[in-house]
Amino acid sequence: MNLKTYAATSVGSSLEFKSIDAEPNGTTDIVIKVTHCGICHSDVHMIDNDWGMSQYPLVPGHEVVGEVVEVGGAISHLKAGDRVGVGWQRSACLECDECVSGNENMCDQTKSVIGDGFGGFADHLIVDGRFAFPLPDGVESRFAGPLMCGGITVYSALRHAGMIGGQRVGVVGIGGLGHMAVKFASALGNEVVAFTTSPDKAEEAASYGASSAVNVREEGALENYQGKPLDLIVSTVPKALQVELYLNLLKSDGTMSFVGVPDEPLSVPLFPMLVKRRRIMSSPIGGRAEIRDMLRVSDQCGVAPVIEEFAMADVNTAMQKVRDNSVRYRAVLVN
Known part of the structure; x- marks a missing residue:
């Protein structure tokens, strides 16, 4: 399929509209129509290759919210039409000691949404469906994106402390x-x-x-x-x-x-x-069970981030505000 994205084509570059061809694997992958995507400082680090792992063109965006439009044959917990959130992690082996103990986020074979594929600054996202999470009705889509990375990061840190x-x-x-x-x-x-x-x-x-x-x-x-x-x-x-x-x-x-x-x-x-x-x-992000628990708490207790919304087409304006630390407190792109 053809993804309509906003991508960095070199280290530190502004984001450009770019069409990219990619296909789901037909088994564990799902396709999500992106409605909202948060911007995290990790997106800035990846654009700038601060961690030495970036590949270009790089499509940022790992606080993704949207509607499932296609489901791989091995995925049974999701269906077309479901509203889901996706965070930093794209996949893991699901077989090692870390994975079977609920620490998929610490798997040595972990893959990230924006480091091992194309992220959510796009019209669609392809991701392993086992790392996509149905959103409770009480968690609004505009708030859900920042919960999927920033939210689970602090929630997991608090719990494990x-x-x-x-x-x-x-x-x-x-x-x-x-x-x-x-x-x-x-x-x-x-x-x-x-x-x-x-x-x-x-x-x-x-x-x-x-x-x-x-x-x-x-x-x-x-x-x-x-x-x-x-x-x-x-x-x-x-x-x-x-x-x-x-x-x-x-x-x-x-x-x-x-x-x-x-x-x-x-x-x-x-x-x-x-x-x-x-x-x-x-503490890093949490595992899948912890993400589900974080979403449950957010739903039941009304925990939502403070956000500023931007149209997806205004992504470079939003990115600059994130770089300048002038956003109160999380930037969210809306398709």
């Missing part, structure tokens, strides 16, 4: 990832403390469910923190942090998890971890 409910949770950074982390943690019955460098975002965090906010640019804000010790902290910022100051805010057996990748190596002192048996971890 030990979040259940009735806890005290810190979220570092109130941006594209952080605002969703606040919403999920709050919706599941936790007291949330937001750590931000922006006074206006501190105010916004309260509207997303944060119980309090700390402006870390204020001198001594972390050293003189008067709140109760936190059970866990999730950092969503792509900048280096004074890790020791955050570790000291954790209770015994507390965990600090990183989903934002700092732009320089972290300096981590051992003593603040040793004296309270604290832990540091990081």
Whole structure:
């Protein structure tokens, strides 16, 4: 079939309208008519080949929402007309120890939507149907795309850091990832403390469910923190942090998890971890069962990202706003 796409043809280039021929495999692939597609900073990294894995022409877009129009013969849980979402992962082997234990996202043979095929900045997407997820009725299509990557990233990080409910949770950074982390943690019955460098975002965090906010640019804000010790902290910022100051805010057996990748190596002192048996971890996207659970929580608790919508034809305008970090908070393309 002929895909009508917006593609980068070289490293760092603007996106151009481009027709690309591609065919589903007839067994596990499905074809989705794209209605919405979120823009993630990972799309920028791939366009710029920051991770050394990009192939051109590169069609970005891995927060895809649309309607199933064609189903491979081996797919039984989807049918034409179903509304589905697709995230970063295109496929996995589904046979290794990671896959059979529910960690398909950590499979050594994983393939990505935009690194191993053509993404959702297009009229149609071809993807392994086993990695497409029926959307609950209460999750609107315009909000679903960012949930499929940014949403599952913070949800999985919170869960694997030990979040259940009735806890005290810190979220570092109130941006594209952080605002969703606040919403999920709050919706599941936790007291949330937001750590931000922006006074206006501190105010916004309260509207997303944060119980309090700390402006870390204020001198001594972390050293003189008067709140109760936190059970866990999730950092969503792509900048280096004074890790020791955050570790000291954790209770015994507390965990600090990183989903934002700092732009320089972290300096981590051992003593603040040793004296309270604290832990540091990081977390990628979630597996399929976790994605379904995240969508269930989003549906039942009304968790939705804050978005700005753009027509698909205005993709370069939207991409520039993402590059400039001027989107509040996630950009979504609409076909």
